[in-house]
Amino acid sequence: MKKPWTDRFSDFMAGKGFYIVLFLCVAAIGISGYYLFSTLGGDDPAAPVGGTAQVTVTPSPSVSPSPTVDAVKPTIPATASSTPTPSATPAPSASAAPSSSPKPSEVVTSSVYTWPVKGAVLNAFSPDQQVFSPTMGDWRTHEGVDIAADLGIQVKAAAGGTVTAIEQDYFMGTTVTIDHGNGMVSVYSNLAELPTVEVGDVVTTGDIIGSVGSTAKSESLTASHLHLEMLKDGAYVDPLDYLPDVK
Template identity: 50%
Template sequence: MREQKKKKDRAALALVLCFCVVALTSVFAVKSSLNKINAERTNMETAQTTENTENTEDREAAVRTPVVDSKDKNTDTENNSSSSEGTPDYAPPLDGRIQMEYSMDMPIYSKTLDQYMTHPGVDLAAPLSTKVKAIAEGTVTKVSEDDRYGMTVEINHGNGIISTYSNLAEQGLAEMGDVVQQGQIIGAVGETALFEIMEESHLHLEMTKDSAYVNPVDYIKGL
């Protein structure tokens, strides 16, 4: 009886061991398959990344080295020349030194207001009644009395350029809609600018390009 029981126990143990061997073999097989799949996926991703990189480099190279047709190049040169020819030369509105410079980045001291403030134009020293001339051909688009800078004439020169002449005398001003030539008289130096009444007699000149203030010195030769 006991011998028979021992045989059964040994048989059961053998079955268990066989099952464990089969299970372990399956685990190793599955793990090996997973590793193989993972390696293949990694290789595919690496290859795809390399291909994408090469394609990107090819595209960047194509962008860096565009093919320029000689005809288009000549056309661009002609257009640039035409644009340069269409840009007028600007002349000083009067003969006078700059007594207060353009300063939009750094506030400067104002005698009249007794404080530091930006200055969107240049003040050109000149005696009262000195004739003021248009800096270039254009159309008078505004004649008004500014609360700060007094009697003012505004001229549109095209190409986004507008010149503004302030602290003018009340008499002898150009009229709205006048088409003026460079050097044509549009007014005379006065003393109507309340914001600069303590300054030496002068013309206050401003220029804008596409509605943004610019330094007249950068545009007007000999200023």
């Protein structure tokens, strides 16, 4: 009976087959060594397997140390003062202070006076001696002069100056006050209700300031007239001492 092929292969391997396998292993090792040698040595079989290896080392760039805070901190000179010295504040001059109220323009006293209206003197200046008042029915002083003039007659400034007041006096009616400077003041009463000037206006000698009216209750029984007063340094003076002799 013929043996199976497995049994026959086993018998072969037990005999010569061992040497055949050993030869094949050696051959395989040789072939592998040849290819390895060819790969390392290049095309020249005589070239040595090991060569001189050159390794180039690139130095890493040096990093400069970061400057410390002290290195960049500005140096303060020893002589400098740490506290700034405030500069001296100039004292304001008196002229720089604003005025609390409008100041009238400076007016030089005029040496030229004129009659505010043309007419006879009905009642003279009498600051010390009392005279009878037909309107009030009593005796009293008279600090001005009453100059006869018809209703509506224009009233002129007796001298140049600044209008300082316009009043509706209960007894003397519509009244305009002009400051002529150097303590001289003139007062015009019994005017019509609407003067032609305003407070602060600067007038010259002969300028129209209003017209004769009938507003003075305390002199209503006196013929139509202008009541004129003048003061020097606050004291009443006789207007006739300043008005020209010829009317």
